Amino acid sequence: METRRDFIKKSSILSLAGAVQPASAINLLQTKQQTKPKTHWADGFRLVVSVSMQFEAGGQPDNAESPFPQNMQKGFIDLPAATWFAYGYKEGIPRMLDNWDKLGIKVTSHMVGTAVLKNPQLAKEIVQRGHEAAAHGMNWATEYTMSYDEEKKFIKDGIDAIKKVTGFDAIGYNANWLRRGENTLKILQELGFIYHIDDLSRDEPFIIKVNDKDFAVVPYTLRCNDIMLIEGKNFSADQFVNQVKMEFDQLYAESEYKRRQMSISFHDRIGGSPQMVKAASEIIKYIQQQPGVAFKRKDEIARMALADKTTIRE
Template sequence: SRDLCMESHFEYGTRAGWPRIRALLSAYGVSATLNANGRAVALSPWLAREAAADGHEVAAHGWRWERHAGMGETEERDTIARAVAAIRDATGRAPVGWHTRSATSVNTRRLLLDQGGFLYDSNAYNDDLPYLVPGRGDRPHVVLPYAFDTNDMRFQRGGGFVFGDDFARYCIDAFDRLYAEGGNAPRMLSVGLHLRIIGRPGRIGGLERFLAHAAAREGTWFARRDAIAAHWLREAAGFEGSDAAEGCA
């Protein structure tokens, strides 16, 4: 049965959170990646179209917000295909990135490669940097790890964030450390946002303070995840000749 209360919480992100976040990203010239459930895109295709029009990437976040662990292979294959189709129908372009909500199955990455068109997935939390795994043919597949600490989900109960400044201070500390280390080696910071969470009026200022801080540092690159993956293939792996990589840069 439907949970209308929970639906209302999520609807806040679409109705009120997205306009605030969209305006802030535009003000700072930030190109971001939106991880989108296929079913959500099918219900609100206008949001995906607005994001694409603003220069953001729309990546696949599953068909529904669900775990893939325990899914049968046929069901998971169909789930991936439905998510891809919904995003392609809304934006005119199939997603090249994938991020499963919670646990993947043992088949997920192979099924993404079978589907074709995927440059990277973010189904890992084990590094600060992208890395390569075997792909199809002569092109490796990029694993672009995600992070739950520099993430507005920590405003949820037990997460430790209360005020917008909690988010800003933590993300700024992470940025400053990685920026200092970046003088000698590549560094990447993933900042996770959710429309219904950071889009609240009492929290959005934390995101703005972080963006202002990072933007003031010379050489900061606010990058879509597909652009990071394409860059990693070209520079870190010395890989060339990928149509997908060239199309994402």
Template sequence: MNPPVRDFVGYGRRPPVVRWPGDARVAVSIVVNYEEGSERSFDRDGVNEGLGEVPRRVDAPYRDLATESVYEYGSRAGVHRLLRLFARYDVATTFFAAAEALERNPEVCAALRDSGHEVCAHGWRWTEEWTLDVDAQRAAIERAVRSIEATCGQRPVGWYSRWMPSVDTRRLLVEEGGFRYDSNAYNDDLPYFVQVGDAPFLVVPYSLTFNDSRHTYGQLTSASDFFDECRRGFDYLWEEGDHTPRMLSIGVHPRLIGQPSRTSALRDFIDHVLTKGGAWFARRRDIAETWWNQHPTLVRD
């Protein structure tokens, strides 16, 4: 079934030159992972979700009410704090959204419909696709598309799996026919094409480096750590962008970055980018369309 082939070369010494809108040096893609309400829970799955504010899991037969409430904070308070911040700065973002999480919070769906942010499918539920058989994956993709169309009024054109896809995911996305990209890779600073069967398909890589999930693992201990990591990444890419424009992915979660102190770090980063200039705050679908339009011949074998 043509499983993915590892590529250690990429663009090498000759990365392609793209012209971002406004001749920006860096396309900054802020991604909000909206998963609250679709995570594992004891009442439905017989196991508790293991990723909360601390990296631990409460085992059955005990229900983890603490972690459940952390996720509820994200959907009740954190996500709206982020939406207010983006509106204040007129910043366009992409929501990696689990379809079920959207169904459980019509307020968020209404805000997304009104705001113009992109909704990228993050699964039907926030589940590990590599544990599902092909038919179950196909059904979950179709169900996620229908659900997001109904709740948010837009058909998702991008896909991002929880942590990693299965070896079949990309083929199933191409088979579905309506996806323009996925973000199921962490291996580059620029989009790139892959060949899936007879069709080219675009990968818009994501990042676990510039990501607030590192608070969960103790790798970032303060809001200032997150700001410094993102600022340094942007500044370095900005310097490189003098010759070859770059892309920076920033990953955040309402239950984490939505806490006031951490939101202030994201605010300071946006301030820094706007003050420095030369950046394009972009939805991933717009990055993908720019790449499709400017580099349609870069399909790799």
């Protein structure tokens, strides 16, 4: 009869035998790791970072959502809140533009049509400094409730305002709070757009079919987004820095064998504050220390995705 001591002794020997793998098995494992296919971007970079600069201030309706309590009585205008938005075009965007120049990166600016018309020189300066002008609707209207014709006019009015002021043909789109309607993508394809960003489902661009044609999706972010982490949840700038750095570290590790895109989003009246511009500078300098990383505008990313046969298709 086998004693408990004999059983433990036998089990230990079997476990040790299982732990010692033959040299052939080890070599096979190492070969598999070494031959794991790399999926770098077509231009050789292993990770692409996309920065958004939302140009919305000046285009908001009266009593728009702000950090102030939403308790204004009907018939009155929230004047302090209006000054919070005005900070975006008076201080925020000019400060961010100088920072992007210092850091040597180009960004995508999603522009609300009425904001562009109210501050044409600022909109023009964004494009003149080499940044992309993307469309963000004509105003802050709720887009998903519009009829097909109403929405098409709404989107076209926005891109016409951008074209008139900046001379830039917008080919990328962002709906208010990402809430597009059932007809939005069809309309965008008809109007000559090549991508939209109202999608959070991946950490890399992908291609879908719209009107039987290829259309790029360049994913957006709510995680690395100042409106969620600073204005929305009262996080501090240093928490934002740490969270975005952690996001980058993980995506960079994955990017060795998987195509990765990181998105960071700033809004004129939030990301343009002194503390957040300092935070952005620290984040971007940290990212720039790593080899194989490129900062690209979203129109560049969309064109690369559409031209690359290995891009994911859905």
